[in-house]
Amino acid sequence: MQLSIIILNYNVRYFLEQCIKSVQSAIEGIDAEIIVVDNNSQDDSAEMMKNLFPQVCYIANQENLGFPKGNNIGVKRATGKYICILNPDTVVAEDTFHKLLALFERKAKLGIVGCQLIDGRGGFLPESKRGIPTYWRSFMKVSGLYRLFPSSVLVNGYYASHLPADKNGPVEILVGAFMFMPRKLYLELGGFDERFFMYVEDTDLSYSSLKQGYENYYYADTTIIHYKGESTDKDLEYVKRFHRGTQIFYEKHFRKSYVFDVLMRLITFVFLFSKQKKKGDKVATVSHTIVVSENPKVRERIEKTLQRSLQRVESLHGLEEIIKEKKGINGDLVEIIFDGDYLTNKEIITFMHKNYRSEIIYKIKPVNSLFLIGSNDSNSKGSVIILEE
Template sequence: MELSVVVVNYNVRYFLEQCLVSVFAAIKGIEGEVWVVDNASTDGSVEMVKLKFPQVKLISNQTNLGFSKANNQAIKLAKGRYTLLLNPDTVVQEDTFRECINFMDTHPDAGGLTVKMIDGKGRYLPESKRGFPSPWASFCKIFGLTSLFPKSKLFAHYYLGHLDKNATHEIEIMPGAFMFLRSEVLKQVGLLDEQFFMYGEDIDLSYRILQHGYKNYYYPKCQIIHYKGESTKKGSLNYVIVFYKAMILFAQKHFSKQKQNHFVTMIKLAVAIRATASIIKRLIIKVWLPVTDFALMFLGAYLLIPWWEQFRHGVTNIYPRDILYALIGFYLLTWIMSLWLYGAYDKPQNLKSGAKGILYGTIAILVVYSILPQNFRFSRAIILILSAWSSLSITLNRILASTFIEGLLKWNARKKSVCFIGTASELKGSEELLIQAGFHRNNITHLLPEEVLDEHQRAKKEIIADAIKYKNISEIIFGTEGIPMTSIIHAMMYLSEFDIDFKIALHGGDSIVGSSSVEAQGELYTLEVIPLAKPVARRQKRIFDILSSALIIVLFPILWIFLVKPLMVFKSALQVFKGEKTWIGYNHPNISKQNSVLKPSVYLYSKWGKGLTSTVGLDFYYAQHFSITLEVSELIRNIFKTQD
């Protein structure tokens, strides 16, 4: 057997699906096998592989064993002359495997090979080729000298920045995202060191290959997409700590005692600095909006109440200050809670979230105000004036904050112009997802494969570039029915100068996948994110579950005669209250399995009154139209004796 491809997956189902589609296109004509090792994913990855890729040799772990151990599980069973360790958040060209095999066959000194990687915006990833992380190289990387001098042999050795990214080179370290290895070399040097749970195992293995007299190569004739950040949040504090712990482990394993001590000291200093900076930054970003919102609303109350007293009554301090201060505190806290409930502190957010939070908070305040004793009811006008001030101030606050809080605002998708490059049938299948995601049909430009591909299946990049310029395109989506991955990747690299987003819609798939930056976790258009997976919807659903189940439990002695299966309802209310279940959920079994957002449901969302027949269509309706009103009506209809 020529090739064994090993993919370790953890909770990136849609990226794994895209990866496997590209892998099977690239393995055609090659005697090979594909292994997927799943590390206890909860997003339906295992079910997806079984359903859509029955030819995959699947290992399904019940716990997360880590990257090294999971890879080793498959490597021990693999039969290929070559073994490829591949990340699930990658896309390979159709000729990638054949080119790599040819290179390795003609370079018997090669122990391993890696290729040129681009991110989800078509930009070259410097970690495609890496140098040995010596204390000096690591110092330059940790303290930013590598970024300041990206092409310096002295300062950028960590990424071998002095070497031409478009030429083949001998390198020291291969990235774990794509390691094309000679299997007999693996037997000689040993498998991945399982001391490395995640990160550092690629450095360790690459180093051991060199120690055994073989060479590692960077081969840019092949390019792959590496979305980078889907499997792990590389900007997180946890990443910093885990990665540098791996560096310390590597140093302890391979450096001399003196060199090791210097390296470990430097790493610990770097971790302390990075961790402290990360904690401070996260804390500031986390509290910035609620603190400044509260301060701006308080400022409004401080300035506007005396103005209103003077305007309305011709004198200030007419309202008793002790009671007034208590009421103002209640108003401000209600608005802050309402803003939180409606997503005004989530990332990314729409400016409408703030306005909605103030609106519903104001309604709640007015309801409470109406039942207060007479001596607590001074003026509804103050509530309305402060609500208008609050709505304006928090909107301006978010616009200003978005300049330093990356990804804070998500501008209206309906205003974005999208170019879909694919067949008419692909567009028809993807159009529903795009509209569900908020895009307007009039803002979707369509180009057929024959319009943008020449006779050699290469992208006519000038045609796409013209569409970007003249139709103000901000995002390109490639269909895969008539466009090879090779053409898609080449087009992305060519068009990266336009700084637009790219996504790929798998032919026959139910998702559109992409990533807008190296740091981003990626963007995904599919049922699970429209909009039930959003934090605001989950929060509202959970609060509804708590309040409704608590009400049922408390009032059960009165309600039981009106309930359908009262004991079952009471037991379910206890489970819902504890967070073990949710009242309403999806019908379709695949969607239920794939969706890790919703807890197991007591009742399935019904087609009652909706005129919908298929369960998938019904679930789309539920995901798209989720609201508390809908939850209330469904719960009442299910638990009380009102069914038709």
């Protein structure tokens, strides 16, 4: 077996369906397996897996065991030479795994490899590549001061500013939403440290790989969607878990600093409240919706569900010409819906990234599905719209 893809699910049934379908397209021609571990989801994830993906290995935990333990359980069942830890709220391109397997054939002593991640609006996610979170870097990040000098290695070392987003190169830390590595390395490192529950365990694993003499690597030549907001609620529980994770990491790898700990507590709570939407904030409305599909019935079904008129185009080139003119007016938005039965995931991802704009939002109708899925930014929850029959 060449490759095992481990997907840990928790209450994101529709995102999981889209993710698995994208993975199935991406492993064509590869001797690969998909392993889904479910952390006691209370939605109909289990029924969906049984009905749509009976051939996929599905492990149902009886409680939420957290991110590290859930993934460790999946890797124990894996038989691939390589593994990919993959979030369920992601969409991979058809050539993603092929490119990464080829990369490992070319480069020796590779450790963990990540790729370029974009959010549901097409914007680059800076956590795709990061530096070791020293006290100074963490302070710059959590305080938001890194935004003042985003290209400064000194101020923005947390997000590995030495390496442009579109360039390949060694980095220190990679994000747990997508981690590709030899299974032998994962086992050598002991997998994710189960003292963590969620957050910072990816930093710990990446740093452990570096300490063993491996080169972690950011590979920008393939891009995937990570809706992110679907799996990350910026609430009090998030703050507690993130703070606890940083404590475990620093106690494990650095000398504990009580002054820094108090400072981080203060700043993280400020961060929490800054993420909350203010009451009375104007919510932008959709002024124009475009469906990219060759099938008129897809447009009719979406129109019936949304109860508004849509424009249909059959080419991405034609779509680009339209959006040059259809820009948001007075804060309104242009909505683009991709038909996954007509376009490849790579075509969709490439278009979203190339045409990232504040006035454009995207939704996808996954292949052989009757729902739309999308996320308007990297912080808000993703949305799912069930299409009427």
